[in-house]
Amino acid sequence: MRIKALQTLLLLGPSMLLTLLLLVLPLAVVALMSLTDWQFGASTLNWVGLENYVSLWHDDTFHKAFFNTLAYMALVSLGSVAIGLGAALLIESHHSLRGLYRTAFFLPVASTFIAMAVVWQFLMNPNIGLINQVFTWFGAAKHNWLKDYDLALISLAVIGIWQMSGLAMVMFLAGLKSIPVELRHAGLLDGMAHPVDRLFRLTLPMLRPTTLFVVTICGIRSLQVFDTVQVLTQGGPNKATEVMLHLIYTEGFGFLKMGYASSMTMVFVVCIFILTLLQQAAMAKRSRC
Template identity: 35%
Template sequence: MNDITVRTETDYAIEFNKIKKIHRIQSFFKGILFLLPSILLFSVFLFYPMMKTIYLSFFLTDNSGGATTVYVGLDNFKAIFSSPIFLQSLKVTLLFVVYTVPGTVLISLVLAILANEKLRGIGIFRTIFSSTMGISVAAASVFWMFLFHPTIGWLNQILATLGIEAIGWLTDPDWALLSVSISTIWMNIGFTFLILLGGLQSIDSYLYESADIDGGASYFYKLRRITIPMLSPTLFFVITVSFINAFQTFGQVDMLTRGGPQNETNVIVYSIYQEAFMNYQHGSASAQAIVLFVIILVLTLIQFKLGERKVHYQ
């Protein structure tokens, strides 16, 4: 009798496991069906181009870039790292990141802290601070092109009234990258400001009330001990996104300087564009794109490894 009972319980357990496995498989395929539109879009616009780029980086191609001609292995990578133009583009890109990311984040943070104050009419200033988010790169570049114009530009006219010699903002190699960086900071402030303002408004007010009750903490003490630590997840996100976007900058460089003068604003993405669509060297351009991908990936992983330790989650 005991043997029959044990055998029945064992059969029940086996049957239960089978049913559980069937439900798990059904749930998996249901999930795949829901994800299928995203998978198709990612396959067409992300995975296929990535695989195609890796494939082309090992070949020479014809002028159209559509057909490979000669397999060259790693020669494309060796060629770009021996090219002074590509090495210059690496240097320019790193400088551009250094110029734009800290400036964008710091200015946006200050504006967000000011706009978070409960003052009459503060909504107008919030709209002004975030307005650059709604302006396209092309339109913003045209606007800054007029500001930087050597003769009719407002910046040089202001310098003239102060008795200072005019500056070739976009034509002088010493000023061109800085000028593009200034325009980029202005373009990116809107998005960064909105994200940081949302992070500030999500901080619980009881933390500030507790600080006031405990010892009447000063404004800067609360900023240093409460606001910045509580805002650290948002700051980490903003810095990471700004960092990646800076490496991928193209539009304003193309509109303002076209990589000049003397390749002083020739960032990596613009170098890839020149190699692929001006020189018709799609293999070399693909190799540069892979190098850019690896650089962004490695630096982002380092940023996550080092920066996330200082992030304070509520």
């Protein structure tokens, strides 16, 4: 028994040590820092307890960033899942063009967004942008997509969907591959000859675990949105696109209020933890059924 315990410790030791050093220890430091008033570069700090969290409760900017992040997550998750599923089904149904479709839909995932941001800035330019040009062809008015208070967050969500649909597509393709061919043949024998009938009665029910996983992954990645906001809007106009990670960055490295930024970070971590728990609970319920 001692030899087995030693072997187990030797096998798990490196990964446990890395987890401790790279995840647990930094998170513990941030949690402690959130209970102080430390400012970046200061040589001293004061213990303030839960004062930072009380300030968050009354901070309108944080409330705005929090609900903007949730709205962005909802839009991007639903859009990415819908387009990713559609792309996966399209690829599976067109054998001759699979390579082209895979490349086209996965290209945004492999692209460096800082470079692609220049393209999106041009596309959404209020004067010469291609999107506005298309709108004018149909007689619609031009919009300043990234500077309009009502449209800025939706515009960023469209970019987020463009970024994440390829990832969702890959995961749905894996899910489609896991559906036994025998079930599809049985469905044909049972009268599910129409593709739409097979989609709703066979494919989608079999893809429920995959769909749940994709929604969770897309939701967590959507919560982590930062580069889009930093490059294109900087949280504007009038905080319309302010999100949690960008606000944490601004408070911590712009205003140097590391203690306050750490309290925001802990709230952010709790949100991701809750999403993960919900996924695990849903998967466990599914397995019991």
